[in-house]
Amino acid sequence: MGEAVISLRGVSKEFPGRHAAVRAVDDVDLDVFEGEIFGVIGYSGAGKSTLVRLINALERSTAGTITVAGTEITSLSERALRPVRAGIGMIFQQFNLFASRTVAGNIAYPLKVAGVPKAQRAARVAELLDFVGLSDKAKVYPNKLSGGQKQRVGIARALATSPRILLADESTSALDPETTADVLGLLRRVNAELGITIVVITHEMDVVRALCHRIAVMERGKVVEVGEAYQVFAAPKHPATARFVGASLHDVPTPAVLERLRRRHPGRLVMLRMQSDGGAGGYLTRSLREHAVEGTIIYGGISEISERPFGSLTLEITGEPGAVAGFVDHVVTSAGATDLGTVDAPLALPLHAAERAAATEDGERA
Numbered sequence: 001m002g003e004a005v006i007s008l009r010g011v012s013k014e015f016p017g018r019h020a021a022v023r024a025v026d027d028v029d030l031d032v033f034e035g036e037i038f039g040v041i042g043y044s045g046a047g048k049s050t051l052v053r054l055i056n057a058l059e060r061s062t063a064g065t066i067t068v069a070g071t072e073i074t075s076l077s078e079r080a081l082r083p084v085r086a087g088i089g090m091i092f093q094q095f096n097l098f099a100s101r102t103v104a105g106n107i108a109y110p111l112k113v114a115g116v117p118k119a120q121r122a123a124r125v126a127e128l129l130d131f132v133g134l135s136d137k138a139k140v141y142p143n144k145l146s147g148g149q150k151q152r153v154g155i156a157r158a159l160a161t162s163p164r165i166l167l168a169d170e171s172t173s174a175l176d177p178e179t180t181a182d183v184l185g186l187l188r189r190v191n192a193e194l195g196i197t198i199v200v201i202t203h204e205m206d207v208v209r210a211l212c213h214r215i216a217v218m219e220r221g222k223v224v225e226v227g228e229a230y231q232v233f234a235a236p237k238h239p240a241t242a243r244f245v246g247a248s249l250h251d252v253p254t255p256a257v258l259e260r261l262r263r264r265h266p267g268r269l270v271m272l273r274m275q276s277d278g279g280a281g282g283y284l285t286r287s288l289r290e291h292a293v294e295g296t297i298i299y300g301g302i303s304e305i306s307e308r309p310f311g312s313l314t315l316e317i318t319g320e321p322g323a324v325a326g327f328v329d330h331v332v333t334s335a336g337a338t339d340l341g342t343v344d345a346p347l348a349l350p351l352h353a354a355e356r357a358a359a360t361e362d363g364e365r366a
C-alpha cells in the first residue's frame with residue numbers, strides 16, 4: 001500500500017442549526033492511501049458529503065487537521081488553496097455540466113481557468129475525449145447526451161488538470177444499473193491506468209462491490225468502521241455496517257421469516273457464514289457426512305465482494321439427535337455458525353445478525 005495521500009486527524013464540522021449546532025462530521029481520523037479506491041458509505045445524513053467536501057475545502061472544518069498530498073489545508077487562504085484544489089477532481093450525482101457549453105467546452109473549462117493556452121487545451125481535450133470514449137461528441141451540448149455519457153464528460157472534465165485525487169459523490173446514483181456498470185468500469189480504468197486515488201461516496205452496495213478496495217462506514221458524523229471492503233462486510237463489527245450489508249444482501253431471515261421457517265422445518269436450524277476462501281460448500285458437505293446428518297438449505301444469500309463470496313445460508317439439520325447436536329457444536333466452534341435451535345426450543349439471532357435482518361425488514365417495508 002502507498003503512503004497516505006489524504007489524512008484527517010480529529011476533524012469535525014459543525015453547521016449552525018435552528019436550536020443547536022449540527023455536527024455533520026464528528027472527530028474523524030482517516031487515512032486514504034495513494035492509488036487506492038476508497039469508499040465512504042452510510043445512510044442519508046451520515047455526513048459522507050460533508051466529509052468529502054472538507055477534503056477539497058468546499059467546506060472548512062471547525063476542528064482538526066486535514067492533509068492532502070502533503071499540504072495541511074485547514075489553515076490555508078482561498079488563494080493558497082487553489083493549487084491544492086487543482087490536484088483534486090470531483091464528479092457529482094447530477095453531473096453539474098454547463099448546459100451552455102459543448103462537451104469539449106465543458107472539459108476545456110478547468111484548463112481555461114488554470115490559464116492553459118488554447119492549442120494545448122485542444123490537445124488535452126481530444127486526449128480526454130478519447131479516454132472516456134466520446135471523441136464523436138465533442139461539439140454536442142449536454143442535453144443531447146444520455147446520463148452515462150454526461151457522467152463520462154464529468155469524469156473527463158474532472159481529469160482535465162491531471163489531478164492525483166478524484167472525489168466521486170454518489171456519481172452513479174442517478175443512473176440505471178447498466179449505465180452504472182459502465183461508469184464504474186471507467187472509474188476503475190481511471191484508477192488502474194492513470195494511478196489516480198479515488199474516494200467514492202455511496203449508499204449503494206453494488207458500487208462498493210465493483211469498485212472499492214477499502215471502505216469507511218459513517219453514522220451520525222462518525223467513522224464507525226474502516227478496513228478492507230471484504231473484511232468489513234464479511235464480518236461487520238458495528239450495527240450500522242451490519243444493517244448496510246443486510247439491506248442489500250437479504251441473507252438473514254427476519255424474525256417473521258424465521259418463525260415461518262421454524263414451523264415449516266421442525267429440525268434444528270443453523271446459520272452458516274460463507275467463508276472468504278469460498279470453501280463453505282466443501283466444508284459443509286464434509287461436516288454433514290462426518291456427522292452422518294442431513295442438511296437442507298432453507299434460506300440465504302450469497303454475493304461477491306472483491307471477487308470473493310460472502311453471505312450466509314440457513315440450513316435445517318435432521319438425523320439422530322446426538323449426531324445433530326454433534327454437528328451443530330462442530331460448526332459453531334470451528335466455523336462461527338449460529339445455532340438457531342428448533343421450533344420447540346428456538347434460539348435468538350445474535351445482535352449483528354439481527355441488525356442485518358432488521359435492515360432487510362426495512363427494505364421490505366420501504
Ligand SMILES: Nc1ncnc2c1ncn2[C@@H]1O[C@H](COP(=O)(O)OP(=O)(O)OP(=O)(O)O)[C@@H](O)[C@H]1O
Nearest residue numbers: 015022023024042043044045046047048049050051
Ligand atoms: N450546509 C449545511 N447547513 C446545515 N446543515 C447541514 C449542511 N450540510 C449538511 N448538513 C447536515 O449535516 C448532516 C450530514 O449531511 P451530509 O449531506 O454530509 O450527509 P450524507 O451522508 O452525505 O447524506 P446524503 O447522502 O443524504 O447527502 C445532516 O444532518 C445535514 O442535514
